[in-house]
Amino acid sequence: MITHPFHKHKLVYIEVPKTGCTSIKWALRHLRDGNPPPRPDRHLHGWYGFTHIKPEELHTKYAGYKSFVVVRNPYDRFRSHFDSMREGTQGWDKTVLEFAQGFRESKWFKTPHGKPQTNLIGRDL
Numbered sequence: 001m002i003t004h005p006f007h008k009h010k011l012v013y014i015e016v017p018k019t020g021c022t023s024i025k026w027a028l029r030h031l032r033d034g035n036p037p038p039r040p041d042r043h044l045h046g047w048y049g050f051t052h053i054k055p056e057e058l059h060t061k062y063a064g065y066k067s068f069v070v071v072r073n074p075y076d077r078f079r080s081h082f083d084s085m086r087e088g089t090q091g092w093d094k095t096v097l098e099f100a101q102g103f104r105e106s107k108w109f110k111t112p113h114g115k116p117q118t119n120l121i122g123r124d125l
Contacts, residue, residue, distance in 0.1 A: 001055050001121055002112070005062065006031045012062045014069035015050065016120050017113045018077045018084075024070060055122025071117050078103075081113050 002015040009031055015021045053061055072080075082099050085108070086092050108114040 001053050001058065002050050003053055003058075003062070003067075004028070004050050005065070010065045012058075012065045012067045014058075014067060014121055016069060016071060016117050018080045019070045019072040019117075021070070058122075069121055071121075074117070077117070081108070084113070 004013040004015060004025065006012070006028070011031070013024065013028060015025075058067065078100070079096065082096050085099070086094075103109055103114070106114075112120060
């Protein structure tokens with residue numbers, strides 16, 4: 001689980017890729033920096049403040065914190081992942097159907113962008 005804690009505010013954002021997390025981190029950045037950059041940019045993906053924890057550690061590590069996560073319709077999230085791959089991969093020629101047919105066996109299914117949301121945040125958030 002990728003978390004972005006804001007200790008001063010007792011708030012933790014739980015990140016799920018392909019659910020608008022770049023925009024959410026951009027909007028929340030003012031909690032740390034005061035003024036976010038004028039628009040989301042690539043630097044937010046390596047942004048300060050994230051930690052990796054196991055889902056079962058959430059309530060102990062951040063006891064007393066408010067936490068939130070944004071999830072997305074799995075089909076829309078999959079399509080967003082496909083569109084990102086098509087736009088960002090040189091020589092990409094797969095159709096969405098071809099991508100879907102081999103997805104569970106592919107390396108993409110094992111990345112945070114392709115894993116099911118419940119694998120990233122646990123089943124009992």
